[in-house]
Amino acid sequence: MTKKIVSLILAFVLVFGISVSAFAATGDVAFDKMVIDYPDILSSEEEAELENRAWELTKQYHCGVYIMITDTLGGMEAWEFNEMVYDELSLGYGSERSAIVLLISTGERQYDIMAHGYGNTVFTDYGKDIMAERFVDNLGNDDWYGGFCDYIDTCDEFFVADLEGEPVDVGTESSGGIGIFGVFIAIILACLIAMAICLILRSQMKTARKATEAHKYAKDLALSRQYDRFSHRDVIRRYNPPSDNDSGGTTVNSGGFSHKSGGF
């Protein structure tokens, strides 16, 4: 198994390793091929477009933005494969080797989002959840290009949020969607208040009503018998472990990587 994995990664290196020589050209990026499409699922135009956009982000935010596509994980977990490729190809930007890498396997239909260095600051656990939600539906429909565009767009958005001092995390708005939802709720609330006021004023127009009670003519209630007896008790125990995302931030492993994996 190990041989197979090593050969798979070597294949990556052989096919794309030529670019490693470009290290001298860019200075801060050891591996300047931002999109690796091993099973060739993207057209050359699509790949070029994604490559350009990823490279622009990498230069602008000093954090490598990568898309890795393979047809098999060779029996490895997606996050393991991603870390190995990252190491073998020396991915990342600058001395910290900052990166955000989206790895997908078309064979196992698994993905892994991996961040390192500055990438761990920008792409929190919560942020990676949001990011995954945006592209998983496209990948599930084999809309590869659409999914990768969503990924690149989200990277751009999250870099901007971090530069503005508030990386996307628990308790922050990650997109206009939540803002629009808030406005929608605000409009509904305003309508409910207005309707309540109008109905109260309208009720003053209809004052002829049949009486249903006779409290005005009642004397004091005389209770002849009363008790409050304990009957029984129901106890329900619900397993509810604390969520990793409850407190926000990024969970980083011993290798300095953070991950979000799943299927599509």
Place this chain on the structure above:
Amino acid sequence: MATEITNHKCPACTGPLHFAGASGMLECDYCGSKFSVEEIERLYAANEAEAAENFEEKEDKPFEENGTEWTEREAKNLRTYSCPSCGAELICDSTTAATSCPYCGNPTVIPGQFTGGLKPDLVIPFRLNKDQAIAALQKYYSGKVFLPNDFKKRNHIEEIKGIYVPFWLCDCETEGKALYKGSNVRTWREGDYDITETTYFDVLREGKLDFEMIPVDASTKMPDEHMDAIEPFDYRDLKPFSTAYLPGFFADKYDVSQQDSMERISERAKNSIKSELRGTVRGYSMVSTINENYNFNSKEVKYALLPVWMLSTKWNGENFLFAMNGQTGKLIGDLPVDKKKFWGLFGAIAAPLAVIFSIIAILL
């Protein structure tokens, strides 16, 4: 001339007398003399007894149909009387007990409607007059934001009548027994588990609630909604019945029997004990009723005439009826709603609120 109706004439000038709520006396429209109810009762006791006797004799005589205009049913519910002042023929329905002559305007009373078992026990005299009723209606219109502008401008009071409405005042008692299930919920966390504990209690309440003089109108002519809504009357003003309070107002005898009124009284009394018992169940986050049983027993029932001003107006071909408590001045009645004003105000409130809330939502 023997007649079954009387009118109370001023002993000083023979002008017609009417009861004035403000002074609580009978006043002469012409010379301004005032007489107490007791004085007039003494003077007219003999006249009323004679009128009542004549009324009883006439009771057996059917209404004489002189043409084809009246159906048999209509004729059965009509009575004719001769006005003691001008001799004109008055046509009233069978429950009318006090009215005024449409020709000479003199207030007339038909004492026979209140004799024997039909005699009311009590009466609350009018305290407020016609002008006060009109003023109250104008005040009622003010502050009603959805009232069409046109309604106030073009609206004219079509008819205004001070009526002594027959009511049954029922003393009664209710007994009730209700079993509830009360529950309290407590939640806490133990390790990775959320614990919800619900404690249930069987709750019993049994008791008795007495009522004093629940009123129910005993006239089919009066809408129940209007009569209920002008409650309460101040029973401290209740007086033993005398026809001397009637001149100047309309009055009807009852045409809904005690028996038929009991259902409404019973329903109101049972609803009251139900909510009173429920009100004693406290200290639970949730209470549901398991079973309940309520019994109603009527005790003494009194027959009373209570003062009501009825005002009717017409607008856009539709009639609007208002009732004012002739003692307390409480006025009720349904008004038309201008839909444009309704939705206009809705928009005027909703739009700025939506903007403010949206800004807050965006900033948060």
